[in-house]
Amino acid sequence: MDQMGFYSGGSYESSMNSNVPLGDSISSGNISLSAYRKTNAGAAGKLLENKGFGWLLEVNEEEENQLPLLEELDIDLTDIYYKIRCVLLPLPYFRMKLNIVRESPDFWGPLAIVISYALLSIYGQFSVVSWILTIWCCGGFIVYFIARALGGDVGYTQVLGVIGYCLIPLVVMSLVIPLFSSVPIVAKALGMFGTAWSVYSAGTLLCVDELQTKKPLVIYPVFLLYIYFFSLYSGV
Template identity: 30%
Template sequence: PDWFHWTRTSFTEASRPFAGLSDVSISEDIPVEGDISVPVGSSRRDEEFSTLDEPVKETILRDLRAVGNKFIHVLYPKRSSALLRDWDLWGPLLLCVTLALLLQGGAADNDDQGGPQFAEVFVIVWFGSIIITLNSKLLGGTISFFQSLCVLGYCIMPLTVAMIVCRLVLLGSSGTVSFAVRLIVVTASFGWSTFASTAFLADSQPPNRKALVVYPVFLFYFVIGWMVLTFSPSQ
């Protein structure tokens, strides 16, 4: 509305911020409403939430509960902002390490060269999410850097689950049937990851550019999914 634009221009004249406030005229047909809360007692919030004198176990359990809560959000991606509001990188780290450890010891590794596989997963996951985040920032997204990292990291979870399933399947047999099962599992979890991360990230993007933001996300999970699918344990 007009009055909003007016205030916008006047407030940006930061040298005399309230200079034009005296002649504000609000047109009659727009009702002025809303509530203004006076923030006198809001510093109280910090005092009642003290973690200094609680047992360490409680602290750890609370953090773990928060991480688990976010896992549930990824598994059932409804458009909530819980994953965005209080981000953490514990979950992504946990998932990334699990995935890298599970991908360890494949046929692609020689006996003395186990390291690069682990490092590759790490590099792909972290650099990939950093690039996606920068891309979304460049396209005009309004999400913060670590929020995006958090979401992308947590959304690897379906693929980690798929990796566990793949290893279990590979324990049994490694024929065509096992390949078909793995293909289905990995495809499903890939779709799941992409869908979940899109559900969280899409809201922060300008509506006409969602496809441009989704494409690198798609590529990112596709590469990880491909690594999971092509994994074969050494004999």
């Protein structure tokens, strides 16, 4: 302290050059954060410290980087929306990249569509959902086996994704058909139109270059599969 009652800067510099880490000090003094927590831990905290369980009171101050839920589940809503557009608009006029549905298969999009169709088909009988999911998996495997036997370079997950996504026209028709329930002919015509729409989309997406000359052999089992799906909805 000088004659005017002020402290010199040397004490400040010496405190800055001390061996006390900056992260373990408090601005009011040289008390470490861990010591400060121990003194304010209370009776229970002191008991744990004495027994050797003080690590239970330690707090990790570093925030862990947590990914969003959709990213952790590998759900890309933009990708699913684009694939739905590819299925609903499979004509070359719309210039959609149709091969993305086959070459970039995902799980959650087809599963959500198949479950939606199952719920619309069974009207609350949740025990039948497992049966429709089984038909989806087994029917997709049959189509995959036939496509591979014909020389097509496709995988089971690709076929499963295409079959699931191409149920979208039947989902749309199942929402429209109840509006024409009083006219059975129109309802049946809409059902067959949705089935043909699904078959055309699936055939366009599944038939790679190796299967272009054998397209009818691939479309036929796909047609039977979607006919069966529609029969589950109509009860025929």
